[in-house]
Amino acid sequence: MSEHIIGIQNDYEGFLMRVANLILHLLSSLLMIPDAFFIGIAFLWGIQYLSGMEVIVVPLFVLLFFAGFILSSLGGLIQFAGYKKLSIKTYMKRELIFHGLAALSFGLMIGYTLMIILNPAPKIPELSTDSSDTHISVIDMAGFAVAVAGMIFNVIGGIIRNKKSAKIVNPQAVTPGVSRPKFCPQCGNPAGVTGDFCGKCGSKLV
Secondary structure, three states, X not given: OHHHHHHHHHHHHHXXXXXXXXXXXXXXXXXXHHHHHHHHHHHHHHHHHOOOOHHHHHHHHHHHHHHHHHHHHHHHHHHHHOHXXXXXXXXXXXXXXXXXXXXXXXXXXXXXXXXXXXXXXXXXXXXXXXXXXXXXXXXXXXXXXXXXXXXXXXXXXXXXXXXXXXXXXXXOOOOOOOOOOOXXXXXXXXXXXXXXEOOOOOOEOO
């Protein structure tokens, strides 16, 4: 009976974990959409001006970003829809990967922003303005924090579930028809619920 109750609790906790992961994935995807538009438009507009190592680095950057964006977004939805086919251990491992891919995409954008800040392009006086577009960086920082929070959430959740599973003790089956003494016939020490020998004198109980 107790094992059945524990099983129900684990299912309920697992459902809450799946819902929380889905919310985190959706939030990450929404925060990543502005970056996807920015990178896609900038790449298509500037691909003809690439030269030297940029021909390799820029497409690789774009490929990694969109791979992380698509896999983390679709992976979160697939995980939620097909959870019954996965063990909890496999589920958590995949969640760590998908949240990690989202963190990778946001990390690429943060690195790109830092590179521009540290190595700014020469300004043309006629085209320079005083306005600065920093909202993308704020969104990237928020998205990166959400992705990392998802990874931490699954690690902590896995540790808690492992500890609970370790506490579940299956009592030893007692042969039907054989009465189990409440006290040791040799020394009189109270007999435990499980075990075939007295914990005090070692005499056989059953």
